[in-house]
Amino acid sequence: MALSSGGPVIVGPSGFCVDQAQSHEQGADAFVLLGSCASLSRSTDAERPAAKAVLTASVTPAASGAAPLSRSFKQLETYFRSEAGRAALSRSGNAATVKVVQTKVAGDVLLIELTDTAPLGANRVQARSWRALMQTRGRIVLLSVLGLASEPLNSTTMRMLASDFSAALRAANGGEAAG
Numbered sequence: 001m002a003l004s005s006g007g008p009v010i011v012g013p014s015g016f017c018v019d020q021a022q023s024h025e026q027g028a029d030a031f032v033l034l035g036s037c038a039s040l041s042r043s044t045d046a047e048r049p050a051a052k053a054v055l056t057a058s059v060t061p062a063a064s065g066a067a068p069l070s071r072s073f074k075q076l077e078t079y080f081r082s083e084a085g086r087a088a089l090s091r092s093g094n095a096a097t098v099k100v101v102q103t104k105v106a107g108d109v110l111l112i113e114l115t116d117t118a119p120l121g122a123n124r125v126q127a128r129s130w131r132a133l134m135q136t137r138g139r140i141v142l143l144s145v146l147g148l149a150s151e152p153l154n155s156t157t158m159r160m161l162a163s164d165f166s167a168a169l170r171a172a173n174g175g176e177a178a179g
Contacts, residue, residue, distance in 0.1 A: 001032050003030050003059060004025060005028060007137055007138075007139050008059065008136045008137045008139055008141060008173045009169075010030070010032040010059070011168050011169060012165060013161065013164035013165050014047065014164075014168075015048050015049030015050065016036065016165075017034060017035065017036075017040050017041070018032055019034065029058075029060050029061075030059040031056065031058055031059075032059070033054070033055075034056070034057070035054060036052065051147075052148050053145055053146060053161060055144065055146070056143070057143050059139050060140050061138065061139055061140070069135035069140060070108045070135070077103045077110070080103065080112055089114055089131070090116055091119075092118035098114055098118075100112060101114055106163060106166075108135070109132050109163070110132070110134070111131070111132055111133075112130065112133065113128070113158075113159065114129060114130075115129075124148060124149055125146040125147065125148060128147070129145055129147070129158065130155075130161070132145075132162040134170075136170065137173055141169065143165045143166060145165065
């Protein structure tokens with residue numbers, strides 16, 4: 001999904017496609033939902049991901065003239081462990097539902113493992129998830145990897161999927177350093 005106004009192209013790793021019906025863009029902000037290409041197309045010939053998961057990308061503009069996001073990773077690690085940061089990560093906006101398990105810096109990507117006990121729809125996703133925070137084309141992008149409650153993924157698989165997701169996004173945007 002190519003965002004307007006010179007924003008990034010959002011793509012998933014192998015086997016994941018954008019759900020056009022559930023994704024939307026409003027101004028410089030966007031929410032993109034990705035799922036199994038086979039499930040979304042209802043085709044047995046379409047590619048299937050190695051791990052069943054729901055992926056999302058939330059996109060917002062970076063502050064004009066701001067330093068690259070990667071220079072702020074230490075401060076962001078502290079922020080996401082604070083009450084305000086946990087509330088920002090929560091599906092419900094309630095910090096009490098989120099526990100940050102760990103953070104890792106992988107080049108120009110901040111990876112965050114967390115649990116969020118806030119309900120989501122029919123609770124079809126597991127509480128544990130991984131997020132990847134990066135910057136590309138003047139936008140801050142927060143990628144989420146959510147395992148299915150019916151077929152939970154282990155932490156290592158989710159982390160690898162978050163890394164693959166950020167690599168696919170970077171490649172789709174000309175390999176631009178994510179900031």
